[in-house]
Amino acid sequence: MSASTHSPVLKHHFDNLEQQHSAERLGMWMFLVTEVLFFGGLFCAYTAYRIWFPHEFEFASSKLILWIAVLNTALLITSSLTMTFAIRAAQLGQKKSLINYLVITFLLGAAFLGFKAFEYYTDYQEKYVPGPIFQKAYADAQHDLTHGHHPEHSPAAELAEHNAGKQPGDAGYLSPQRVQLFLCLYYIMTGIHGIHILVGLGCIAWLVLEAGLNRIPRENYSTVEVVSLYWHLVDMIWLFLMPLLYLTGAGLGKH
């Protein structure tokens, strides 16, 4: 086994590149399976509570910022397309266009995160954050309403207005606790998804660096492919999150 017959990218413990690449691809697929189950636990919790508390979930969902979600969906889908172009470029050994496509993908992903951060910030400004912040806003609004004032506009205030004159257990009463349950799932799901995007961006940046240093020769295009698998999965998960979180209540009050 002389080293000269081997490609420099072949790792010592593999017999040939084909074996190495198929191992890498299989490894990534298996990792994706674990990712699906990771989010699966969250989807399971979401499903259970959505079935139990449909009205609260619709209300809470309707207060999220839909246009950012739509824009973000477009950004991510486009980034998956450019990622695929990047694989093609790698297969053809076109270093320059590989780097270009990777950079575009990176920028689209970064834009997604930017808008997401803006959305979080806006939610925070509106006190649409589970826990003490929301509870205080809700209590303040209730206080204002009972004293005949007009509460400061916020989702919590809208909820208080909706609930005005109703008691827990009345038809139409929306439990603020269950609204927060939705919010909690919203932040955890989008937050963990955001972390995944961040990891993906890191991987893409690393690919750009490798490509720039000529470390991704044609026969090693599967490195790009493996990262793309991950990127597509993150994209796919968003395609589930988007309807579950944003579209659930999108039609509320707009008949």
Added chain:
Amino acid sequence: MQTLPLLLERASTSADRFEPLFWVITFITAGTSIAVFIAIGYFCAAYRRGAVPGPTPRILGSHKLELFWTITPLIIFLGFYAWGVYIYDAAMVHSAPKDSMRVNVIGKQWMWKAQYEPGGQRVIVGGNPANMTDDERKSIGALVLPVNKPVIVTFISEDVIHDFGIPAFRSKIDVIPGRYVETWYEPTKIGEYHVFCDQYCGTWHSLMVGKVRVVSQDDFDQFLQGLTDAQAPGTGGSVDGSPAWKGQQIFRQLQCSSCHTNNSVAKAPVLENLYGQNVPLTNGLTVPANRDYIRESIVNPQAKIVQGWGRAPDGGSIMPNYRVGPTTDASKATITPEDLENVTTYIQGLKKGQTIPRNEHFPTPVNAPGNPAQPATGSKP
């Protein structure tokens, strides 16, 4: 050192159903296991190195045998399953008779509280005294149940998940916060049994234990009335919330004990052990002290006066004349029908030495003349 009997006591119908299945599984699985162990032991001895000369035979398996020991266990397991389902089904609350008695049990860190329907009698089934209020601590007793009578128990937890388990009943149920769960028992044997909390619930989990006491139907009825102390034998107390217990509150509220004490200086007859006696009257007759007599002596004390107690100037009784009315009020000398029954029950159950003491520092009764504003303590039933 105490030891355990071989068999755990069976004290409910579900225990009777449990036991045969448990032992059938035990004997079948133990028999099979021992057969396997004997085979292993025999092979180890018979086929130890050198016992049989030459190389070992190349046996790769046998589909027939493997099929046999796949199908056979499966059939046996399915048999266990079906039997187990039968028992489980019978233990579920949907199998309880519709006319079952009902008890509610609340679990909290770290005690069990029970309340009987519809009378509202309350008992602390057990727990860690250090976690209780003074009132609760006084009420520590046992969950008293009648023998051979089905009872549906509804559970809820106030904090974490607990589990109400009675080994002698072969019953266990997780007690969950925010959700009502139900099970049912039909005790079959008079006696006293452990109640354990079987779901870990924090520091004093192991002290969240109590007793269930199965008594005869008569004893149970007496207990519900508050006529016995079956929930905590030897204490002499009526179970909280029972008619006798309420009657005691009224007895105290109306200051009956200032005259009806249990000693010789009393200004009125001693009521202890009165029930069932024959009472000699001033008119020379003798009447049995039953509930009618006691009731009548409250609302119409002049009707039958006990010999030697006609101490009013006119030779009548000095007992105030209580009228049945909408309220129970010492100043107006009225008593509600319900309170009348409760006081009657209290007197009915009064045993030697149990009269509440004549206590001079008792607060003046609510609305009593001269002290209208002072609220009474401990008079709220």
Added chain:
Amino acid sequence: MSVISAEPKALGPVPPEPETPAINYLNNNYGIWSWLLTTDHKRIGILYLLSLTVFFTVGGLAAGMVRLNLLSPSGAILTEDQYNRMFTAHGVMMLFFFLIPSIPAVFGNFFIPIMIGAKDLAFPKLNLASWYVFMLGAGFAIWAVLAGGIDTGWTLYPPYSSRYSHTNVVPGAMGAFISGFSSIMTGLNIMVTIHKMRCPGMTWGRMPLFCWALYATSFIQLLGTPVVAITLVLLMVERTAGIGIFDPSIGGDPILFQHLFWFYSHPAVYIMIIPGMGVVSEVLTCFSRKNIFGYKAVAWSSVGIGVVGFLVWSHHMFVAGISYYSALLFSLLTMFVAVPSAIKIFNWTATLYRGSITFQAPMLFTLAFLVLFTVGGVTGLFLAVLGTDIHLHDTYFVVAHFHFVMVGGMVLAYMAGVHYWWPKMTGRMYSDFWSKASAVVIFVGFFLTFVPQFVVGYHGMPRRYPNYPAEFQIYNILSTAGASILGLGYFMPSVYLTLSLFFGPKATANPWSATGLEWSIPSPPTQFNFDHVPVVVCGPYEYSIGVDQLGRTLPEPPEDGASLVKKETDVVG
């Protein structure tokens, strides 16, 4: 129809003992960094072996405290709070930091590549990362234990864990969460390796059953662990942010946690036991000089357990307020998962038939496994059957049952593995006498510890009780007495195995005359395992014909202890 496959031909003379190379994986490099930065699967296996020994000791000491405390019905040495922390420490340490990684991370890492003829696992760096992640998780857990402990039990049920406990729930859950990723990495690595890196001739049907077992284990690790990871995240969020996901007083549902938790934690018991079954298949065939009885049945029963094991989680919740019909369903499915275990027991027993059996330490541990695992398995039936579980749930019957499976089964299989592969891993033989003595002592101590617990369990003694009614005391005393014998049994190997490293006779390449590829290379192996890519020509257990998987004639199997005793009595005695 009996199974006949083409018989490999008996071949020429025994090949000469391979020359023991001067440079092997242990001495090709020195210094702490050569270990801490190694990507050699064998060194990583050794790192795991050492760290697991430490965590096993910690968990074992906690168990000792628990048993000592139970000598008295009102607690002999600990307060209630201390006791609760102690059994939690025992559970967390033993489950997350010993049992789950044990065989996959130590022997899987070390031997899977060698057994399938590969130079390393598919992702060596990931493998090293898995050890670091594991140690980080363990660091969190140990921090949680030392900085005041956790008192929730290893099951971490909310709302107790999320709201009422005043202890270090978050660091403890964090430790379990992090170590879960290590488990995923190991599983992924082993699965990809088995799929992609088998040497020529190593078909699926020729793989040693240990590889099949670890394949099934990896499947569970990959599918189960992420779910418990996210569950722990939700728990930690609920506890830190005070938002109700599981706490009913603020909108959540505590039963949902139990579903998500057991969706992993029930399959996790198969993560623990299936590798043990793999070890047993290796050792049993070798020491009875027989083919395994029903290779396919044993292989596929592992996979069957792995798959069906995912469909039975709610049998932990029969009395926890799940619906009547789901209880019926989950009990039925549990009956199906019991069958493959029964098949294995019968097949192993049949393997002994007409063998040529010797009783060195690995075999003694394996026989003990057979007995204890059988008892553990059949007592599981009582808990799977709805009618009996109602009474036995959460009593010492459960405790005894899972210790029979986990300790009697898994730990003894682990010991069998240690003793079987020790010569290969270290190049040294250990004391024959003391190793056999240790197997006997552990077996006896184990029985004495856990059989009384079945009795008190049947009588209703609940788990996690530092205070218990006086009538249970005699059985607890017996159990504690047994535990001290068991402790002695565990202590003995740590002494004679350590001594063997310095004074043990050098091991030959194939001291047991076994057929696996790992025995065709020198003891200890060189860094890249094989000089040439091996070519496998036959199945794994051709002991009757006497050829190994490369088709070479096996050396004469060792007489029971004869050649070694003399040398070692000089050393140890």
